[in-house]
Amino acid sequence: MPMLAMCMPILPGKLDKWKAMMEQVNATPDFANSREAAGVHERSFLQHTPAGDFLIITMEGNDPAASWAQIMSTMPPEFAEFAAEVHGLDVSAPPPTLPELFFDSRAKLKLIED
Numbered sequence: 001m002p003m004l005a006m007c008m009p010i011l012p013g014k015l016d017k018w019k020a021m022m023e024q025v026n027a028t029p030d031f032a033n034s035r036e037a038a039g040v041h042e043r044s045f046l047q048h049t050p051a052g053d054f055l056i057i058t059m060e061g062n063d064p065a066a067s068w069a070q071i072m073s074t075m076p077p078e079f080a081e082f083a084a085e086v087h088g089l090d091v092s093a094p095p096p097t098l099p100e101l102f103f104d105s106r107a108k109l110k111l112i113e114d
Helices: 015-027 029-037 064-073 077-087 105-113
Strands: 003-010 040-049 052-061
Touching (some): 015 052, 015 077, 029 064, 040 064, 052 064
Antiparallel strands (some): 003 052
16 A cells, blocks of 8 residues: 655654644544545654654555645644644645655565565
C-alpha cells in the first residue's frame, strides 16, 4: 500500500500544547473519521532530537498525497490555527514539497527475488 511520511517541527515552547492537542485528537472520533473519509490511515510519532522536537506523520492509502491535500483543504479553522502556532504550517499557503523516498528495504528485496 502506498505510504507518505512527513516531518514537521514542534516549535520551541509548544510541546505541551502539541501533547494536549494529541490527547484531544485521540479522544475525538471525528479526527480519525476525517482521515478515513480522506482514504488514509494516519500515524503520528513524536521524535525528540538535539535539534528540537518533531512530529513524524505517516499516511497509508491508495493515494496518500491526494489524501494529504484533502486534509489540508478541509482542516477546521481551529486546527489550522493550532498547526500555524505549533508547527509554523500555513494551510492557506501553497503546500510544501512532499518528501521524496530514497530507500525502501523491501523494494531491494523484491529486486533480488525477481
